[in-house]
Amino acid sequence: MNPRQRVEVALHGEIADRVPFTVYECMLPQCAVERDLRNRGLCIVERRVPVVHAWRPNVSGETRSYSVDGVGYVRSDLHTPVGDLSTVSRPAGFTSWTVERLFKRPDDYRALAFYAGDLRFAPCYDEFLRAEADLGEDIILRGGIALSPLHEIMTGWMGHEAFAVEWSERRDEVLKLHDIMVGRLRELYPLLADSPCGHFNYGGNEVPEVMGRHRLAAYVLPRWEEAAEALHAKGKLLGVHLDGNSHGWADLIAASPLDYIEAFTPPPDCDMSVAAARRLWPGKVLWINFPSSVHLRPAADIEAAAHAILEEAAPGDGFLLGITEDVPRHRWQDSFQALMRATEASAR
Numbered sequence: 292m293n294p295r296q297r298v299e300v301a302l303h304g305e306i307a308d309r310v311p312f313t314v315y316e317c318m319l320p321q322c323a324v325e326r327d328l329r330n331r332g333l334c335i336v337e338r339r340v341p342v343v344h345a346w347r348p349n350v351s352g353e354t355r356s357y358s359v360d361g362v363g364y365v366r367s368d369l370h371t372p373v374g375d376l377s378t379v380s381r382p383a384g385f386t387s388w389t390v391e392r393l394f395k396r397p398d399d400y401r402a403l404a405f406y407a408g409d410l411r412f413a414p415c416y417d418e419f420l421r422a423e424a425d426l427g428e429d430i431i432l433r434g435g436i437a438l439s440p441l442h443e444i445m446t447g448w449m450g451h452e453a454f455a456v457e458w459s460e461r462r463d464e465v466l467k468l469h470d471i472m473v474g475r476l477r478e479l480y481p482l483l484a485d486s487p488c489g490h491f492n493y494g495g496n497e498v499p500e501v502m503g504r505h506r507l508a509a510y511v512l513p514r515w516e517e518a519a520e521a522l523h524a525k526g527k528l529l530g531v532h533l534d535g536n537s538h539g540w541a542d543l544i545a546a547s548p549l550d551y552i553e554a555f556t557p558p559p560d561c562d563m564s565v566a567a568a569r570r571l572w573p574g575k576v577l578w579i580n581f582p583s584s585v586h587l588r589p590a591a592d593i594e595a596a597a598h599a600i601l602e603e604a605a606p607g608d609g610f611l612l613g614i615t616e617d618v619p620r621h622r623w624q625d626s627f628q629a630l631m632r633a634t635e636a637s638a639r
Contacts, residue, residue: 293428294334302490302528302551304576304609309638310601312631313431313578314614317385324624331631335430336613340422342434342486343479347409364390371409374402385617394449394457400464403448407471412479420487434483436518438494440472441510442502451501469510476514480521488527492553493518495532499539507540512547519548534580534615536562541571551576554615557600560584565603565610576609583616586626593626597633607637 292300297307313334319325329335352369362381369376376399379391393403423432438447444465445454457465483491493515497507519529530551537544537555541563544552552575557565560582568577585596597612604610612634618626 294329294332295428295431297332298334298431298611299489301609301611302576302578304574306606306608306639310604310607310634311611312613312634313611314627316430318614318618318623319627320620320623322624324628328627328631329429331635333429333627333631337422337426337430337432338435340419340432342414342416342419342488343412343482344415345410345412347406348411349409350406369393369402369406371402371405373405374399376402376406389450392448392450392453394453397457397461397464400461400468403468404471407468408475410472410475412482414482414486416486423487432488434486434488434491436479436483436491436493437476439497439511439514440469440476441506442494442497443472444468445502446496473514477517480518483518484521484525484527486527490528490530490551491518491522492530492532495534495554497531497533498535500536504540504543507543512543515547515549519550523548530576530578532615534561537568538562545572545575549575551578551609553578554580554613556580556582556616557603558582565600569604576611577604578611578613580613580615581630583618586618586622590625590629594629594633597630598636601633601637 292308294311297309297311298313300307301311311334312332313336316335316337316339319335350369350371352367354365354367356363356365358364365380365382365387367378376393377391378389378393380387380389393399419432437443445451449457497511502511515529515531522529528550529548530553531549532554533552534554534556552568552572555568555577557563557579565577565579579600581597585593588596600612601607612630614627
């Protein structure tokens with residue numbers, strides 16, 4: 292099997308010729324070790340090639356970069372017919388830190404409602420197919436939907452502290468935004484289902500300590516169900532990026548229509564082992580993130596930890612070992628080579 296085939300077989304719950312080893316495209320610097328890993332079967336997960344373009348025809352904006360005391364920032368200003376919004380972020384390698392979010396005061400609800408409702412979609416299937424053919428057989432293109440609307444409001448637009456205040460004092464306004472976003476996303480699902488992409492992540496980074504069981508059940512699970520209904524009808528898979536603690540709502544995940552759990556992170560970083568996840572989530576594919584803290588250990592210990600995880604996942608059906616979080620630059624080469632040796636040893 293080539294690397295992409297291994298991933299596709301495992302995502303459908305079957306056993307590949309060995310456990311697939313994957314890494315996000317932004318976490319694999321080009322170098323001799325990278326070439327060697329790809330030659331040995333590493334599969335790169337490319338997340339930047341969409342099957343659907345999204346835009347807002349009635350929102351304009353501009354972005355500018357600047358620095359303060361040697362620290363770089365990016366400010367984005369958005370203009371709607373009913374008010375302006377802005378964000379400030381601080382770039383940090385492959386990610387960025389949010390300094391100011393869209394929501395700053397209750398007066399922003401009107402502009403946010405317009406911004407949410409102005410979202411439009413159009414398929415770009417040919418671009419996706421062209422990229423898939425050009426990139427080759429050791430890269431798989433993963434589709435993405437969005438964060439769940441409530442999570443987008445909570446973490447993207449407001450931040451946790453502001454959300455807690457607004458949820459307590461102006462919940463009706465929060466839910467108006469939520470419902471507008473839900474309506475727009477319902478137009479997206481059939482476009483994704485008709486696309487050439489085989490699997491989609493519906494957001495992620497939900498954690499029970501913040502989202503809470505009741506909000507997941509009331510506002511997130513229904514979104515997964517709506518997307519899954521459209522995708523499953525066309526033979527497509529639905530997953531979610533859950534890289535935090537999971538025991539607090541394991542039963543809700545088990546009852547969900549999710550086909551795979553991506554970025555699942557076992558101990559010592561999070562609270563559920565691979566063995567427990569296999570027991571509590573029968574039928575769910577596990578696409579794990581190798582625990583980030585273990586990358587700091589000696590290579591022999593990393594390899595041993597990988598073997599232990601693979602033993603918990605035995606016989607290996609519906610299981611993938613991935614890198615979805617950042618790895619210290621001085622450790623990634625030794626760590627990835629140790630993980631490759633472990634997955635090579637799982638060959639059948």
